[in-house]
Amino acid sequence: MSHHIVEAIELCHRYGDGTQALTEVTFRIHHGESVALVGANGAGKSTLLQHFNGVLLPTSGAVRIGEVPLVKETLRDIRRTVGMVFQDPDDQLFSPTIGQDVAFGPLNLGLPPADVEARVRAALDRMEALSLKDKPAYRLSAGEKRRAAIATVLSMTPDILVLDEPTSGLDPRARRQLIGLLRAFHHTKIIATHDLDMVLDLCPRTLVLHEGRVKADGATREIFADEALLAACHLEKPLTMQGCLMCGEKRGI
């Protein structure tokens, strides 16, 4: 049995106020896949992400993580398996120092202090953030905060990483560094984003959500080449696939 599979089966979610956020969403993400979740604002991306570690539970249908259905009884194990990186790092970095924040998860797992220390160092080192260990979160730049937030999740050694808008608010260099770091991960990755150029770099597969439904699920380059589909879902081709702005010539895909 593999822990690295994420599956949604006819997943529907209706909020308390009657808003139908997800309708019959079905997909299966396999071990080690890197999948982008794209869609316009309000398409249901965040709602879907919140189902992956049980912040929200399905109104009908099911979510399965590594063949285990996501229900209240399995939440504890699933939260260890799925590492969730929130959109705003300030929500994720709540401890006095970054080191303590990265230690929060492993300590909750009940690991002995020496192991916790080793995990903290390994996770921070992995994110090129070891120098931030004793700093408070509000002293960090946006890029540093983002890397620290990912380290807080890595220290729990999840099998699946779920990232919500990992490149938003980063300068080009911090963005490039983050993409480089994410590429080195062998985890199953699910990335919700509007940064379609990053998707081209990181995710061979893309899921397009539109008004709570899966509009397309397939190879990233094929989906981004389908202009009719992109327009229908309020998306635009990534810049690197658009024609050259200076000479009007189309680049080879």
Place this chain on the structure above:
Amino acid sequence: MVNLGDRFRDLGRMDALGSQESTLHRLDPRAKVLVTAAFALVVSSFGRYEVSGLLPFALFPVSLAILGEVPWGYLLKRIGLALPFMLVLGALNPVLDREVLLHVGPLAITGGWLSSFSMVLKLVLTVASAVVLVATTGVDGVCQALERLGLPQVFVVQIGFLHRYTFVLAEEAVRMLRARELRSNGHGLTHREFGPLAGHLLLRTWDRAQRIHQAMLARGFDGNFHMLRRSSFGPRDLLFLFAWCAIFLLLRIVNFPMLMGSLVSGGG
């Protein structure tokens, strides 16, 4: 209004100082917290008309500030911020207590002035030592010390969160005020605008609290905070604690300025 932002950046400097390295910084936070508490206790135990006996106690914050390399400007500014509150507290004493207790040359000093001055002096000393404590230990260190000294964890965590999110909340407030100011055409903030602004800020805080809670749940939070304990209470910490407590007791029992005065006048 918007320079509120500077005020909060200044608050951040406290932690930058707290993470420096000096002999004093390396002491166990518990030793420093206990000594500071003992200091506050001894200082507040002086009678209401006492002034001269209090003066030698300045030795504590001053020598710690030197050892801990706390910048004087920083220390004085902190005290300056608290001074108006202290003055308000002592303001009524001279009016209420007009009995003349002391003559300095032609000047008659009433009990009210004396007690007021004594109170402000006590507060200045206590605030100074608290500022030096935080500047040499960090809010985090103080929290850890309090927890290990037996303060219930829920309070310690509250202080930690308060300190952590003061900055985030202040930034949000500053952004909202700036957005208002840019479209206010020079009009000041009225109470009718203040209500919705404060309400909005509260709702945002509520949302953020929920997201933080989710982030904690996602990392296996089960209601208990587990903390890594690093520092250990060594002989140096013990020495620091007892040496200062002994000095405080000595200064409490023997009034050195008075003693010096009588020696000088006795000799002259």
